[in-house]
Structure formats: structure tokens, C-alpha cells
Amino acid sequence: MFDITAPIYNDADKAREHLESIHWPHGPNCPHCGNVDAARIKRMEGKSTRPGVYKCNDCRKPFSVTVGTVFERSHIPLNKWVLASHLMAASKKGMSAHQLHRMLGVTYKTAWFMAHRIREAMKEDVASSGPIGGEGKTVEADETYIGKRETPRKLARGRVPTYTKSGKSGGAQKRIVVGLVERGGKARMFHLNDATKDTVRDVLVRNTDRASILYTDESRLYTETGTEFAQHRTVKHSAKEYARREGDVVVHSNTIENVFSVFKRGMVGVYQHCGEAHLHRYLAEFDFRYNRRTALGIGDAERASDLLRNARDKRLTYRRIGEAGHA
Ligand SMILES: [Zn+2]
Structure with a gap:
């Protein structure tokens, strides 16, 4: 600690x-014009200037x-x-x-x-980090259901869909989260308004390299999309078959189960309630820590520095959060 x-x-x-x-690390950079030449940036000094303010010689603008x-x-x-x-x-x-x-x-x-x-x-930043998985890599995908859906008025976007999780009838009005994880690698979780073959495919193909071996349960959500990957192996959740041996490989989806379980323990034990409109931010929080977990050799200090480094170019105004309502 x-x-x-x-x-x-x-x-x-x-x-x-x-x-x-x-x-x-190599001296101040101007965020306005991109000037990285520290010799062309000077620290502003004087009684009326607060500390940490610099001025760029190129664009003449001050910054901190x-x-x-x-x-x-x-x-x-x-x-x-x-x-x-x-x-x-x-x-x-x-x-x-x-x-x-x-x-x-x-x-x-x-x-x-x-x-x-x-x-x-x-x-x-998914656009810059690219898809997870790759040739010879295994990616597990699954859905999980958490909390109660909000009414359309509260949700402020879209209707509340009635959905049926494959293999179950009915279906409580719960929030849908789709998760992807590369074994030994990174995880990404997404909140979906509606879990259909198409919405799940969209998440899968945008975020997973198609050269990957895909592991899912037998849900029909993955049957067609699975054929787009190098291989698609399924685990029978309905038959309580959480792991089975196929030749020399063990077919299971324990990795994504673990990702979901940490997330759920946090949501139930720590956060208790979150507005559905904010769920995507909580998912980002759990992904962030999982992707920098101790098992990957990342300690608290490095994870914290990484967070401060990532704080750039992601301005979020109070108005934008405020509009979506309080959690
Ligand atoms: Zn500048």
C-alpha cells in the first residue's frame, strides 16, 4: 500500500x-500547439501568477x-x-x-x-489500443446480468427491452453486460441496452482479433458470429460443464467468470447502486484495474501513475455528467 x-x-x-x-518526463509540452521544445517554453513567474503556469513561445498561450x-x-x-x-x-x-x-x-x-x-x-482508448486476442490467442466472451433496469424515463435513452437469456424463459429486467477477455491478457466489458445476435456481434468483432480462438457458452447469441473467428469452442453451462478436456486443451470460460465476479463483488459490496447511464464508467474502472493486475507484474505505484498519465485528453464537464443524473 x-x-x-x-x-x-x-x-x-x-x-x-x-x-x-x-x-x-522531458520538460513541458504545449497542449495548445503541440510544441515539445522545452527551450521554447518558459515558466511564468511573478506575484500575480500561480505556480505551475508556463507560456509557449510559439503560440504565445499560457498553460499548466x-x-x-x-x-x-x-x-x-x-x-x-x-x-x-x-x-x-x-x-x-x-x-x-x-x-x-x-x-x-x-x-x-x-x-x-x-x-x-x-x-x-x-x-x-480502444481506437489506439486495437482489438484484443490474435493468432493462437484465446478470447472468452460471455454476458452477465446485474441490477435492475431503469424505466425509460429514468434511463433517458431508448426503451427497456424485454429479452430472454438463451436457455431461460422469461427474463427479469436486468442490466446487460457483455465481457471479453484474452486469457493472460486484457478484458473489456460493455453495457448493452439489448443483447441480440447483432449487438453482441458488434461488440465482438470491434474488439476481438478474428484470428483468435473464441470461447463462449452455447448461447445462440454467439453461434453465427463464432464462425467468423479462427475457431469457436463452446462450454455447456446448462449441463454444469464448466470445464472439459478436448484433446490436449481444456475448454472453459473461467477467466471471464473471474472478471465478472470481481466486478459484481465491487458493484454489490462497494457501489451498491449506480445509475444505469453511468454503468459504462464503472465497467471502465474494473477493466482498468484488471488490465493492470498484480498477476501481470504491475504494482500499485505503476497502476496509479498509469491512471494519472491516462487523465489527458478526456475532459468531462460537470454538465455532461449532470445531464445523465446522479447515481
Ligand atoms: Zn504553443
Whole structure:
């Protein structure tokens, strides 16, 4: 664990310097024009200037390290942002806004807002990281159902669909999450309004390299899409066949079960309730930690630095969160 009394958690200047060392290992870069020549950037000094402000010689604009990050234009001291980020990066099941509110000495509303901004920083940039899996790699896909669906008025987008999970009749009105995980690699979870062959295919083909070996249960959701992958193997969940041997390979979907189980323990034990419109951010939070898990040789400090590094170019305004309603 980390030392909560460390200067970066208690002093805004130290926190800013910490952020600068992560974002600018070779000196300040101008976020306005992209100038990376530290010799053409000068620190602004003077009684009326707050510390950490630089001016670019090329575009003549002032900036600080928080420009273009989720911390931009925040009145919350940067050391509290750094502490909140480190706490959320380190806690396996997540950290509630109530816990943050007590630990940071900010209001509950502020803590709630900070947590959502930090989740925004945890979001993987799928376009730049590309699909998971690949030739000879195994990707498990499955759906899980969590919490209660909200009424269309509360959900504010789309209708509440009636769906039937393959093999079950009826179907409670629960929220649908589709998860993908590469064995020994990364996971990605998605909230779907509707789980159909097409919506599930869309998630699968956008996020999984088709040279992968795909493992799913026998749900009809995957039958057709499975043929688009190098191989498609199925596990019979209905027959309680969670693992079976096929030649020298064991067919199972334990990896995705584990990803879902950590997520569900966090949602039930820590978050208890989240607005459905915010579910995608919680999924991003659990993906972030899973993809930087200890088993991959990533420690708390590295995971936390990675989070602060990812805080760039993902501005989320209070209005955008506010519009979707409070969780
Ligand atoms: Zn510039």
C-alpha cells in the first residue's frame, strides 16, 4: 500500500510536480500547439501568477499540466485529485463516493463527481489500443446480468427491452453486460441496452482479433458470429460443464467468470447502486484495474501513475455528467 501522508497527497504544489514528471518526463509540452521544445517554453513567474503556469513561445498561450486532463478547471486542490486517483487505482473492489468524501475531506457531491472523472481517465482508448486476442490467442466472451433496469424515463435513452437469456424463459429486467477477455491478457466489458445476435456481434468483432480462438457458452447469441473467428469452442453451462478436456486443451470460460465476479463483488459490496447511464464508467474502472493486475507484474505505484498519465485528453464537464443524473 502507499503512504497517505506523502507530500503529493497533501501539498498541491508537490502533486502538480508529480503530475508534471509523469506527463512531461522531458520538460513541458504545449497542449495548445503541440510544441515539445522545452527551450521554447518558459515558466511564468511573478506575484500575480500561480505556480505551475508556463507560456509557449510559439503560440504565445499560457498553460499548466492540467490543461487537457480530467482535472482541468477544477477548484479541488490537485493533491486531492492525486490521492483519489491513487485510492481508486489501488482498491480492488473500487472506492465509494462516501469513502472518498471521508478520506479527502470534500463534500459527498464533490467526491461523487471526482470519482466519475477519474473513471473517465480509466477508460481505455480502444481506437489506439486495437482489438484484443490474435493468432493462437484465446478470447472468452460471455454476458452477465446485474441490477435492475431503469424505466425509460429514468434511463433517458431508448426503451427497456424485454429479452430472454438463451436457455431461460422469461427474463427479469436486468442490466446487460457483455465481457471479453484474452486469457493472460486484457478484458473489456460493455453495457448493452439489448443483447441480440447483432449487438453482441458488434461488440465482438470491434474488439476481438478474428484470428483468435473464441470461447463462449452455447448461447445462440454467439453461434453465427463464432464462425467468423479462427475457431469457436463452446462450454455447456446448462449441463454444469464448466470445464472439459478436448484433446490436449481444456475448454472453459473461467477467466471471464473471474472478471465478472470481481466486478459484481465491487458493484454489490462497494457501489451498491449506480445509475444505469453511468454503468459504462464503472465497467471502465474494473477493466482498468484488471488490465493492470498484480498477476501481470504491475504494482500499485505503476497502476496509479498509469491512471494519472491516462487523465489527458478526456475532459468531462460537470454538465455532461449532470445531464445523465446522479447515481
Ligand atoms: Zn504553443
